[in-house]
Amino acid sequence: MRAGRKTQPILNSVTLKEKLINDLIDTNNSGIMAEKSNETIQKEKRSEELTSFLQNKSFIWGPEPEIYGGIAGFYTYAPLGKLLKNNVENAIRKTFIKNNFWEVECPCVMQEEVWIASGHAGGFTDPVIKCSKCKSTFRVDKLIEEVLGDIQLGGKTNEELLLILADNQIKCPSCKGNFVPEILKHNLMMKTTIGLDKVAYNRPETATTTYLPFLRYLTFFRDKLPFGVFQIGKAFRNEISPRQSVLRGREFTQAEGQLFIYKDQKNNFEPYKEVKDNKLPLWSYQMQDGNNNPKLISLSEALEASTLKNQAYAWALNLGFELFKSMGIPAEKIRFRQHNLDERAFYAEDAWDVEIELNSFGWTEVCGIHDRTTYDLTQHAKHSGKNLVATREDGTKEVPHVIEIAFGTDRPTFALLDIFYEKKEVGEGKSVLHLPPRVAPVQVSIFPLVKKEPVDGIALKILDDLKGTFVCRLDRTGSIGKRYVREDEAGTPYCVTVDFEGVENKEESHMTVTLRNRDTEEQKRVHIIKLKHILNELISDKIRFEDIN
Numbered sequence: 060m061r062a063g064r065k066t067q068p069i070l071n072s073v074t075l076k077e078k079l080i081n082d083l084i085d086t087n088n089s090g091i092m093a094e095k096s097n098e099t100i101q102k103e104k105r106s107e108e109l110t111s112f113l114q115n116k117s118f119i120w121g122p123e124p125e126i127y128g129g130i131a132g133f134y135t136y137a138p139l140g141k142l143l144k145n146n147v148e149n150a151i152r153k154t155f156i157k158n159n160f161w162e163v164e165c166p167c168v169m170q171e172e173v174w175i176a177s178g179h180a181g182g183f184t185d186p187v188i189k190c191s192k193c194k195s196t197f198r199v200d201k202l203i204e205e206v207l208g209d210i211q212l213g214g215k216t217n218e219e220l221l222l223i224l225a226d227n228q229i230k231c232p233s234c235k236g237n238f239v240p241e242i243l244k245h246n247l248m249m250k251t252t253i254g255l256d257k258v259a260y261n262r263p264e265t266a267t268t269t270y271l272p273f274l275r276y277l278t279f280f281r282d283k284l285p286f287g288v289f290q291i292g293k294a295f296r297n298e299i300s301p302r303q304s305v306l307r308g309r310e311f312t313q314a315e316g317q318l319f320i321y322k323d324q325k326n327n328f329e330p331y332k333e334v335k336d337n338k339l340p341l342w343s344y345q346m347q348d349g350n351n352n353p354k355l356i357s358l359s360e361a362l363e364a365s366t367l368k369n370q371a372y373a374w375a376l377n378l379g380f381e382l383f384k385s386m387g388i389p390a391e392k393i394r395f396r397q398h399n400l401d402e403r404a405f406y407a408e409d410a411w412d413v414e415i416e417l418n419s420f421g422w423t424e425v426c427g428i429h430d431r432t433t434y435d436l437t438q439h440a441k442h443s444g445k446n447l448v449a450t451r452e453d454g455t456k457e458v459p460h461v462i463e464i465a466f467g468t469d470r471p472t473f474a475l476l477d478i479f480y481e482k483k484e485v486g487e488g489k490s491v492l493h494l495p496p497r498v499a500p501v502q503v504s505i506f507p508l509v510k511k512e513p514v515d516g517i518a519l520k521i522l523d524d525l526k527g528t529f530v531c532r533l534d535r536t537g538s539i540g541k542r543y544v545r546e547d548e549a550g551t552p553y554c555v556t557v558d559f560e561g562v563e564n565k566e567e568s569h570m571t572v573t574l575r576n577r578d579t580e581e582q583k584r585v586h587i588i589k590l591k592h593i594l595n596e597l598i599s600d601k602i603r604f605e606d607i608n
């Protein structure tokens with residue numbers, strides 16, 4: 060969602076009606092309020108189950124502040140959730156840096172002029188509808204999605220949204236009353252004050268704040284374009300009744316990369332050559348209209364077919380794919396959805412979203428990749444009075460284009476929890492988080508079988524040795540079975556058990572422990588002196604558990 064996104068094409072009512080029938084409506088229900096589909100009910104059930112699991116197992120707490128009743132959209136990452144989120148952010152950093160992006164950190168609060176220039180002060184709004192009976196307000200697109208399930212509403216006009224409400228007889232969820240047939244605009248920015256009375260806003264995105272030091276970048280990069288910068292930091296949006304856990308927080312963490320590039324470099328972009336044969340699951344707007352599924356297409360093919368417009372943009376899409384895979388999201392859960400022409404910001408040359416398939420919410424937008432052309436630098440030049448141009452080698456001045464990869468770290472963190480959460484229906488009904496070992500909050504847990512020497516002392520020594528390399532913890536409480544259950548729920552991929560059999564009356568080089576694999580529950584006896592090396596190979600995906608001998 061970006062400033063000034065909504066354009067409002069007028070459709071005549073026949074096309075509109077057809078569109079509705081084709082796109083989304085189950086025409087069989089008439090006369091009664093639309094019932095939630097079975098699939099929606101299943102997803103809701105799972106989502107509730109997951110939310111309480113994440114609360115109880117110390118991943119995500121809230122809405123916060125809980126002891127004061129809590130306000131929707133604010134969450135605490137509990138110890139395990141915070142470790143996971145850190146791993147997600149570190150994967151993002153590594154991938155950006157590997158691709159020559161440099162990290163900056165800009166202020167969260169900026170004065171009103173900035174947001175007038177960026178377009179957020181005027182155009183950054185959500186469509187809201189009010190109940191005529193109880194006066195509750197709801198975000199209309201979210202309400203429709205909740206009732207009708209997995210549908211695409213991006214780019215729908217207010218008129219179309221009202222028609223969908225009416226045709227499906229969607230009523231107020233609080234009191235079943237009718238809505239006032241008018242869509243209001245709700246500005247999403249959180250207002251604050253600097254000093255006594257200077258109006259300011261908590262940034263609704265990091266991107267705008269990243270553009271502003273443009274002249275400083277020119278010095279740092281010695282006037283050589285293209286160059287990339289990225290920022291990971293908090294942003295704030297005053298959403299109406301946010302739900303869906305950290306997927307829709309009022310305060311959240313963004314990670315946005317910006318590539319500054321001259322227009323003629325977009326189709327003469329060296330790094331593209333290295334990735335041009337990579338295949339991405341692309342779902343162009345033509346494919347969406349024809350009800351076709353996404354297809355794995357190489358970047359070069361997509362450029363030839365004009366599905367993608369230039370090399371630099373194609374490269375940015377590939378980087379988006381790399382980013383999400385580096386966080387541990389399975390490739391088969393990712394697709395790229397192109398915005399329809401009426402869904403794009405007026406200045407955007409092209410726009411694709413990265414979507415992840417969640418068990419709780421279906422395909423969910425997690426990232427937008429936009430060719431923003433010269434829009435931002437031109438706007439800020441106009442409003443600041445500064446000349447935001449770069450000087451080319453031949454001395455000519457030019458406003459560079461910006462290609463942006465805009466996402467956050469809350470959604471992928473939640474996605475990992477959602478995708479890898481398994482509730483076992485058999486046995487005690489325990490749960491397992493099958494997180495990829497390299498992003499798991501705790502990577503190794505160490506259990507002394509008994510609180511006696513030499514077992515306990517050796518367990519402590521192992522902990523000491525592994526602590527610098529992995530996130531580890533020691534657990535002495537309860538039966539081994541109970542300790543395994545706790546670690547399975549925390550997503551810990553490997554557990555080490557120290558027992559008498561392995562360490563009593565043995566020289567150090569002969570001592571052994573058992574190593575257990577979370578996903579298969581298989582155990583192997585390994586030498587303590589080899590343990591760190593084996594764990595390193597396992598966690599960095601160099602060997603599989605079966606390969607240990």
Ligand SMILES: [Zn+2]
Nearest residue numbers: 190193231234
């Ligand atoms: Zn109501």
